[in-house]
Amino acid sequence: MLAYTYLEKGRFALINKEKPALLDAEDAIVRVTLASICTSDLHIKHGSVPRARPGVTVGHELVGVVESVGPAVHAVRPGERVAVNVETFCGKCYFCKHGYVNNCSHPEGGWALGCRIDGGQAEYVRVPLANQGLTPIPQGVSDEQALFVGDLLATGYWAARIAQIERGETVLIIGAGPTGLCTLQCARLHAPGRIIVCEKDAARRAFVEAHYPGVLTVPPEGLAEFVRDHSEHGGADRVFEVAGTEETFRLAWACARPNAVVVIVAMYDEPQVLPLPSMYGKNLVFKTGGVDGCDCAAILRLIAEGKLDATPLITHTYPLRDIDAAYELFEGRRDGVVKVAVRCSD
Ligand SMILES: NC(=O)c1ccc[n+]([C@@H]2O[C@H](COP(=O)([O-])OP(=O)(O)OC[C@H]3O[C@@H](n4cnc5c(N)ncnc54)[C@H](O)[C@@H]3O)[C@@H](O)[C@H]2O)c1
Numbered sequence: 622m623l624a625y626t627y628l629e630k631g632r633f634a635l636i637n638k639e640k641p642a643l644l645d646a647e648d649a650i651v652r653v654t655l656a657s658i659c660t661s662d663l664h665i666k667h668g669s670v671p672r673a674r675p676g677v678t679v680g681h682e683l684v685g686v687v688e689s690v691g692p693a694v695h696a697v698r699p700g701e702r703v704a705v706n707v708e709t710f711c712g713k714c715y716f717c718k719h720g721y722v723n724n725c726s727h728p729e730g731g732w733a734l735g736c737r738i739d740g741g742q743a744e745y746v747r748v749p750l751a752n753q754g755l756t757p758i759p760q761g762v763s764d765e766q767a768l769f770v771g772d773l774l775a776t777g778y779w780a781a782r783i784a785q786i787e788r789g790e791t792v793l794i795i796g797a798g799p800t801g802l803c804t805l806q807c808a809r810l811h812a813p814g815r816i817i818v819c820e821k822d823a824a825r826r827a828f829v830e831a832h833y834p835g836v837l838t839v840p841p842e843g844l845a846e847f848v849r850d851h852s853e854h855g856g857a858d859r860v861f862e863v864a865g866t867e868e869t870f871r872l873a874w875a876c877a878r879p880n881a882v883v884v885i886v887a888m889y890d891e892p893q894v895l896p897l898p899s900m901y902g903k904n905l906v907f908k909t910g911g912v913d914g915c916d917c918a919a920i921l922r923l924i925a926e927g928k929l930d931a932t933p934l935i936t937h938t939y940p941l942r943d944i945d946a947a948y949e950l951f952e953g954r955r956d957g958v959v960k961v962a963v964r965c966s967d
């Protein structure tokens with residue numbers, strides 16, 4: 622079968638590999654129908670994910686059809702359409718029991734798929750711990766609608782949950798890439814009074830204005846004043862940093878009101894500095910980390926009810942055989958791309 626593979630730093634290639642087989646009682650084999658490319662795949666390509674294993678099939682954002690299951694898999698059946706979770710987790714360890722599945726202590730727990738073990742930019746994928754890692758897609762929900770459930774929507778849902786948004790509050794989202802856009806949709810579920818999106822790219826600001834009427838957009842220049850003018854208590858009540866630069870890290874805490882919650886969703890290439898003397902007295906709460914992707918069933922229900930829809934993010938679709946071109950487009954941010962869907966099988 623065809624599998625897009627991390628060969629060495631700077632080089633991915635579509636190569637032929639053996640179709641995966643069940644290795645463990647809790648495994649499932651999934652025929653991948655639709656996969657996507659994530660910014661984290663680019664981090665692997667550039668060699669900035671030390672855990673990523675050369676030779677691994679990449680891809681951790683996908684949907685498909687269950688082909689076969691091990692004897693201990695009861696949550697899904699062959700033939701069922703499923704959303705695949707970015708994280709594999711045991712459901713039994715201390716961290717899983719507390720919902721912190723990103724820190725699952727199982728050897729194949731956490732973000733393994735498409736990083737340490739073969740992922741889903743391929744015709745088939747083996748998913749370990751399948752009772753937790755696969756979620757049936759409700760009838761009436763398309764592959765496109767479910768594509769981001771396991772990764773980007775899970776991230777937005779998790780970020781909005783840990784921010785503890787209260788009705789009527791002012792939410793600031795910095796960065797309107799695909800992750801910021803999913804965070805925006807999930808934040809809206811908590812009925813904030815106002816959402817401000819800060820994005821430096823004019824085309825991305827225009828995308829927000831076109832798809833999410835009522836959301837205020839602003840470039841980073843003058844952001845602090847804008848937020849002060851559009852909030853009741855001198856700054857945003859909840860801030861999401863979803864851009865990942867030194868400037869946006871600083872803006873995130875600078876634009877927060879005293880006692881706000883600042884959720885750091887972004888991953889940084891460099892360490893960031895918390896200038897505690899300048900923040901003294903602001904009494905901020907910082908929350909950081911990798912997504913705890915354990916809400917996929919709830920997210921799929923919201924999609925089925927029409928309350929979440931990330932399909933406008935799919936701006937381009939390619940067949941698996943043209944995945945090099947899909948990467949080139951996504952990486953080069955050409956042609957207004959937000960997300961690329963890759964059709965891996967019919
Ligand atoms: N915590 C998690 O589990 C998790 C999950 C998914 C993604 N992420 C991280 O979230 C971040 C965003 O991911 P993405 O896929 O949306 O990436 P992206 O690069 O497409 O989005 C970042 C956006 O920030 C904007 N930006 C950059 N500098 C800015 C500035 N100074 N002011 C305003 N906007 C600015 C960019 O124009 C871009 O639109 C990445 O760091 C990614 O690694 C984290």
Ligand SMILES: [Zn+2]
Nearest residue numbers: 659660661772
């Ligand atoms: Zn990802």
Ligand SMILES: [Zn+2]
Nearest residue numbers: 711714717725
């Ligand atoms: Zn666990």
